[in-house]
Amino acid sequence: MGIVKIDDMLHEHVRRASTVMCRSINAQAEFWMKIGMLAEANPALSFTDIVRDQLAAMPAPTPADAVAA
Template sequence: MGIVKISDDLHEEIRKSSQVMSRSINAQAEFWIKMGMLAELNPTLSFNELIRQQLLKENVSLAGLVNE
């Protein structure tokens, strides 16, 4: 684990988003970092497609939750 320096403005945006998403500040920052990395690695996929891909990777059943 390391320390990542970010601007005060970005920290405030993470803090506000973490409250909305019921995540800790660290969990929200980690989520945004992971999604940014996935978006760069998969530029043709939408946000929803990336989330679906990650849920399937973790063997989360999507039966009845999405239209195929």
Template sequence: MLHYVAKYILNALVMGIVKISDALHEEVRKTSTVMERSINSQAEFWMKVGRIAEQNPTLTYEQIIEREMRSQNVESVRLVNE
């Protein structure tokens, strides 16, 4: 089954087709509900984080998120001291 990922650019719909398994689509759907994202947004988030992880194999997930937040001038708050 084909699942679609869509992106709006300057009020025009540009659609790319990404073929993923039904099982992975179900995981994206379930996770998107928990994370309160659309299915497309959740898939895009996973793809973006995965791409950064491949390009920077020594970074942890937390480091990737921290860098992305800093790049958008978002201050992260640590709830637990390590």
């Protein structure tokens, strides 16, 4: 883990988006970085395609997952 220096205006955008998306500021920034990295690696995919592929790659939930939540 490290520290990433970002512009104050970008930090404000992350803060606002994190509130709307019910994520921490760090989780929102990490989400944007991951999606951006995947978009650069897969320029033919849309945002929706990337999210769909990421969801499909996750293991299916089990009844135990519902109890743990």
